[in-house]
Amino acid sequence: MSNLEDLYREVILDHYRSPRNRGELETPPAHRVEGFNPLCGDEVTAYLLVDDGVLTDIKMTGHGCSISQSSSSLMSAAVKGKPIEQVRALITTFKKLMTVHESSIESTDSAPLQDVRSLGELAALQGVVKFPVRIKCATLAWNTLNQGLDELDATP
Amino acid sequence: MATGQSVTSFDPRLVRADTPALARIINGRPITYLDSAASSLPPRPVIDAMSRHYERQHANVHRGVYQTANESTQSYEGAREAIARFIHAPDGAEEIVFTKNATESFNLLAKSWGAKNLGVGDVVLLSVMEHHANIVPWFQLRDAVGIEVRFIPVGDDYRLDLSNIEELMKGVRLVSVTAMSNVLGTVTPLQELARIAHEHGALIAVDAAQLVGHAPSNVVDLDVDFFMFSAHKMLGPTGLGVLWTRRDILAEMPPFLGGGGMIADVSTSGYVPAKGPTRFEAGTPPIAEAAGLSAAVTFLEGLGMQNIAQHDRDLTRDALARIDDEFGGRVRIIGPRDTEQRGGVISMDVEGVHAHDVAQVLDQFGVCVRPGHHCAKPLMKRFNLTATARASFGPYSLVSDTDVLIEALNDAVKLFG
Numbered sequence: 019m020s021n022l023e024d025l026y027r028e029v030i031l032d033h034y035r036s037p038r039n040r041g042e043l044e045t046p047p048a049h050r051v052e053g054f055n056p057l058c059g060d061e062v063t064a065y066l067l068v069d070d071g072v073l074t075d076i077k078m079t080g081h082g083c084s085i086s087q088s089s090s091s092l093m094s095a096a097v098k099g100k101p102i103e104q105v106r107a108l109i110t111t112f113k114k115l116m117t118v119h120e121s122s123i124e125s126t127d128s129a130p131l132q133d134v135r136s137l138g139e140l141a142a143l144q145g146v147v148k149f150p151v152r153i154k155c156a157t158l159a160w161n162t163l164n165q166g167l168d169e170l171d172a173t174p
Numbered sequence: 175m176a177t178g179q180s181v182t183s184f185d186p187r188l189v190r191a192d193t194p195a196l197a198r199i200i201n202g203r204p205i206t207y208l209d210s211a212a213s214s215l216p217p218r219p220v221i222d223a224m225s226r227h228y229e230r231q232h233a234n235v236h237r238g239v240y241q242t243a244n245e246s247t248q249s250y251e252g253a254r255e256a257i258a259r260f261i262h263a264p265d266g267a268e269e270i271v272f273t274k275n276a277t278e279s280f281n282l283l284a285k286s287w288g289a290k291n292l293g294v295g296d297v298v299l300l301s302v303m304e305h306h307a308n309i310v311p312w313f314q315l316r317d318a319v320g321i322e323v324r325f326i327p328v329g330d331d332y333r334l335d336l337s338n339i340e341e342l343m344k345g346v347r348l349v350s351v352t353a354m355s356n357v358l359g360t361v362t363p364l365q366e367l368a369r370i371a372h373e374h375g376a377l378i379a380v381d382a383a384q385l386v387g388h389a390p391s392n393v394v395d396l397d398v399d400f401f402m403f404s405a406h407k408m409l410g411p412t413g414l415g416v417l418w419t420r421r422d423i424l425a426e427m428p429p430f431l432g433g434g435g436m437i438a439d440v441s442t443s444g445y446v447p448a449k450g451p452t453r454f455e456a457g458t459p460p461i462a463e464a465a466g467l468s469a470a471v472t473f474l475e476g477l478g479m480q481n482i483a484q485h486d487r488d489l490t491r492d493a494l495a496r497i498d499d500e501f502g503g504r505v506r507i508i509g510p511r512d513t514e515q516r517g518g519v520i521s522m523d524v525e526g527v528h529a530h531d532v533a534q535v536l537d538q539f540g541v542c543v544r545p546g547h548h549c550a551k552p553l554m555k556r557f558n559l560t561a562t563a564r565a566s567f568g569p570y571s572l573v574s575d576t577d578v579l580i581e582a583l584n585d586a587v588k589l590f591g
């Protein structure tokens with residue numbers, strides 16, 4: 019059963035059972051963005067409040083599997099209050115984590131692990147890469163956030 | 175024991191012994207295959223028939239003069255005869271069109287018969303429990319020629335709600351419904367629907383994808399006009415589907431795909447389509463698969479479709495009762511509780527555990543169930559669901575499969591607390 023424990027770490031189950039930053043923000047001033055995973059029906063909606071280059075508040079709603087929903091919760095906790103630049107950098111790091119090959123996760127001192135350490139609680143999601151069909155569950159919230167930031171960039 | 179041709183009466187353990195894919199070990203455990211509604215596992219004789227075809231007689235069909243080309247043609251046309259016999263087509267092989275799968279059969283129906291015979295103001299009546307294969311082609315036809323698509327509702331008892339059928343039938347030219355829901359397991363009252371359709375001057379098409387491998391199919395007794403299914407859900411190979419319709423209807427249907435094999439004549443000024451089913455079979459058909467399908471029909475006939483239906487019922491009754499006993503309301507069954515007019519498909523909604531997580535945990539036990547919307551999104555929406563975890567039986571399924579299912583479900587429930 020070791021495989022399954024890699025996927026469903028305690029942190030993940032905790033965020034799934036009691037999601038952080040769950041709810042909505044008033045739009046405007048917040049920006050609302052939705053993401054879907056048409057294959058499995060997972061849904062995530064992010065409410066982003068950006069002030070002076072900082073993501074001052076974020077709320078998430080949605081439904082789906084434990085991986086998509088815990089990732090959404092973990093993400094919201096990690097990016098809330100951060101400058102947009104840092105948020106973008108974290109998105110990049112996280113998505114890299116979701117593409118590293120299995121072998122590089124198992125060896126303890128490979129380069130991607132530097133990034134993993136900087137991820138804190140988020141690193142709990144690294145077991146997902148061993149379950150390729152679940153990667154899109156884990157990245158849904160992040161792609162949605164990324165899209166929201168792009169939309170905010172595009173609006174003057 | 176497992177000598178291929180040896181099964182002459184129904185014993186699920188013998189079917190199992192004859193199904194090589196069931197010898198797999200997954201995550202250290204023997205595979206528990208509970209996804210026959212998505213695709214059934216072919217028995218040895220089906221696999222052998224396809225191997226034999228490639229090893230001994232492979233050649234393209236039709237117009238061949240040499241011996242193996244003749245054998246290939248005979249084998250391909252023999253499959254048409256086997257299917258005609260299997261579903262009791264009144265005019266035999268001349269009424270059997272081979273397609274790629276049930277989905278293509280529906281596209282053929284909509285794009286050939288539908289586009290010719292239907293127009294603005296005409297209604298095609300479906301049901302809310304249809305597979306997307308019997309929904310999307312009709313919406314495409316609506317967008318192309320302006321038909322109306324209407325849906326028979328599904329009641330809280332997970333069965334078709336026919337209380338308002340007279341109203342629904344207004345303007346209907348075709349009723350197109352599933353014989354059995356691939357999500358709920360509900361078997362629909364086809365004879366009654368056929369009678370209603372015909373009383374209103376409409377035709378009736380049947381999605382038999384979930385029926386043909388599990389119960390006797392008789393298009394004359396059912397009194398239906400079109401009958402569609404896939405070989406891979408009746409122990410046959412992938413890549414081959416069937417459309418049956420009466421010879422007089424088929425004769426009036428315009429060709430679907432164009433190319434070789436479907437013509438009577440071609441010149442620089444145009445073409446004349448072939449008569450009969452080959453008119454709808456452009457290009458080199460799935461020849462080896464047809465050989466496999468013939469073997470599947472023989473195999474199923476050897477088991478007896480009534481026996482298979484009874485076996486499905488027994489397994490389903492046992493599983494429904496035990497899931498209830500074990501989990502109470504924690505595992506909700508999305509489908510009828512009684513096993514009459516119901517097939518061996520069990521959709522589950524596990525409280526607090528998403529269907530994908532259920533399937534993921536079950537995989538650790540080698541248990542194969544399918545999570546998701548099962549290509550029936552209108553039905554999922556009707557019951558406010560986005561996904562279920564679906565277990566489904568085949569003729570090789572045993573009560574011990576349900577044992578493992580329940581053991582694994584227990585683990586899923588425990589893990590998610």
Ligand SMILES: Cc1ncc(COP(=O)(O)O)c(C=O)c1O
Pocket residue numbers: 211212275276277278305307308352354355356381383384404549
């Ligand atoms: C009820 C029903 N109709 C149609 C289909 C489509 O079959 P296929 O994918 O083989 O075309 C399926 C199977 O997925 C089904 O369960």
